[in-house]
Amino acid sequence: MPRGFVVRSLASPHTEREETAMHDHPIHDHPMHDHRKLGRELGLFDTDPLIGSGLPYWLPDGAVIRHTLEEYIRDAERRAGYRHVYSPVLGKRELYEISGHWSHYSDDMFPPMDLGGEQVVLRPSLCPHHALIYRSRSHSYRELPLRVAELGGMYRSELSGVLGGLTRVRAIQLNDAHIFCTLDQVAAEAAGALEMIGRAYAALGIRPVRHRLSLPGAGGKYVAAPEMWRRATAMLTDVLDRSGLPYEAVEGEAAFYGPKIDVQIADGAGREATLSTVQVDFHQPEQFDLHYIGPDGGRHRPVMVHRSIIGSVERAVAHLIEVYGGAFPAWLAPTQLVVLPVTEAELPRAEALVRRCAELGLRAEVSGPEHGSLGARVRAARLAPYQAVIGAKEAAGDEVALRLRDGRALDAMPAAEALARIADLVAARTTALWEPAVQRA
Numbered sequence: 051m052p053r054g055f056v057v058r059s060l061a062s063p064h065t066e067r068e069e070t071a072m073h074d075h076p077i078h079d080h081p082m083h084d085h086r087k088l089g090r091e092l093g094l095f096d097t098d099p100l101i102g103s104g105l106p107y108w109l110p111d112g113a114v115i116r117h118t119l120e121e122y123i124r125d126a127e128r129r130a131g132y133r134h135v136y137s138p139v140l141g142k143r144e145l146y147e148i149s150g151h152w153s154h155y156s157d158d159m160f161p162p163m164d165l166g167g168e169q170v171v172l173r174p175s176l177c178p179h180h181a182l183i184y185r186s187r188s189h190s191y192r193e194l195p196l197r198v199a200e201l202g203g204m205y206r207s208e209l210s211g212v213l214g215g216l217t218r219v220r221a222i223q224l225n226d227a228h229i230f231c232t233l234d235q236v237a238a239e240a241a242g243a244l245e246m247i248g249r250a251y252a253a254l255g256i257r258p259v260r261h262r263l264s265l266p267g268a269g270g271k272y273v274a275a276p277e278m279w280r281r282a283t284a285m286l287t288d289v290l291d292r293s294g295l296p297y298e299a300v301e302g303e304a305a306f307y308g309p310k311i312d313v314q315i316a317d318g319a320g321r322e323a324t325l326s327t328v329q330v331d332f333h334q335p336e337q338f339d340l341h342y343i344g345p346d347g348g349r350h351r352p353v354m355v356h357r358s359i360i361g362s363v364e365r366a367v368a369h370l371i372e373v374y375g376g377a378f379p380a381w382l383a384p385t386q387l388v389v390l391p392v393t394e395a396e397l398p399r400a401e402a403l404v405r406r407c408a409e410l411g412l413r414a415e416v417s418g419p420e421h422g423s424l425g426a427r428v429r430a431a432r433l434a435p436y437q438a439v440i441g442a443k444e445a446a447g448d449e450v451a452l453r454l455r456d457g458r459a460l461d462a463m464p465a466a467e468a469l470a471r472i473a474d475l476v477a478a479r480t481t482a483l484w485e486p487a488v489q490r491a
């Protein structure tokens with residue numbers, strides 16, 4: 051890839067800039083895979099010209115990864131005090147005129163649809179809906195910070211010529227949240243979001259290439275309010291300084307309504323994209339006339355902190371495919387355990403083991419002798435984190451001989467013990483296959 055190849059940041063919910071590749075060399079110390087090729091080979095997703103480019107569909111194994119990722123995020127958000135909502139993917143044009151998207155962002159939006167004299171558009175972001183959800187009830191300062199989260203659809207009118215795979219899509223499922231808070235709470239909320247991002251990256255095995263403080267550039271695409279920009283930038287700078295994370299400030303990468311912290315990832319060619327983001331926004335609370343009742347009984351303006359932990363599920367899964375080449379951590383793997391009966395005689399035991407896995411919430415399947423020699427079946431199942439070989443001896447003793455994806459072959463152990471151990475590792479959402487030992491729940 052030539053230096054300066056222009057890549058668009060898709061996953062960042064509030065990014066509207068082209069991004070330039072910054073790396074001459076791949077930053078990962080292992081080769082990264084092309085998620086488009088591998089995603090099709092592994093049966094994770096695909097596209098159909100009749101659905102259209104930039105509109106991939108998810109096959110069952112891809113849907114398992116996506117669902118697992120979404121559940122991880124919802125669980126992490128629940129633990130962090132977020133409340134989940136659902137909101138529609140359409141809104142009236144007027145909504146985006148108020149939010150500022152219409153004047154600053156309409157190049158990336160689908161054209162409006164006329165419906166009985168009204169114009170509705172596919173939403174380019176979730177913020178306006180969440181602002182209206184906040185506004186629908188009165189709020190006391192005691193309720194703040196109010197953290198509203200949604201894994202919701204949004205749309206971007208990408209040109210067909212630049213689409214491919216899961217990274218440049220027209221329909222985006224975004225891990226989004228908006229925290230409505232007082233000015234005093236902004237720093238702690240932004241820092242908390244950065245910590246959530248760090249924990250998610252550890253669980254997923256994602257390494258950021260850098261943290262970026264994204265500032266406005268020249269030109270009229272940013273809302274004109276110098277004092278607002280100065281304050282929001284000072285807050286995010288302070289959060290980054292306190293975090294101890296190295297970062298660089300880059301002009302021209304802010305959202306139209308405010309500066310942001312972007313967590314950048316890169317693909318095998320070194321092309322950079324934003325996966326996660328934390329943003330401070332004084333603009334939309336003003337535009338939507340949001341308020342809360344303060345301790346003094348008066349009306350006060352909240353601040354909106356926009357944040358996304360894994361960005362869009364499309365880009366997150368694309369990146370995971372590229373990082374792991376299909377050998378996903380056990381908790382994400384479409385098939386976690388492949389059960390290998392040595393002969394037909396052990397087939398009933400193998401099928402019973404798969405049923406026990408299902409009861410434990412584990413994803414297992416049998417690969418029987420009809421699929422070839424044991425050696426061939428072991429090779430065919432090489433992407434599965436665990437293989438359970440069942441010969442005559444294991445069948446008789448209700449045992450399994452586990453083979454781990456990294457090549458380790460364990461001594462036969464009681465089947466119940468093996469499944470409980472795998473279930474614990476999966477529940478811990480660790481990238482470790484067997485060690486370090488995890489605590490039993």
Ligand SMILES: [Zn+2]
Nearest residue numbers: 175176177356
């Ligand atoms: Zn937002």
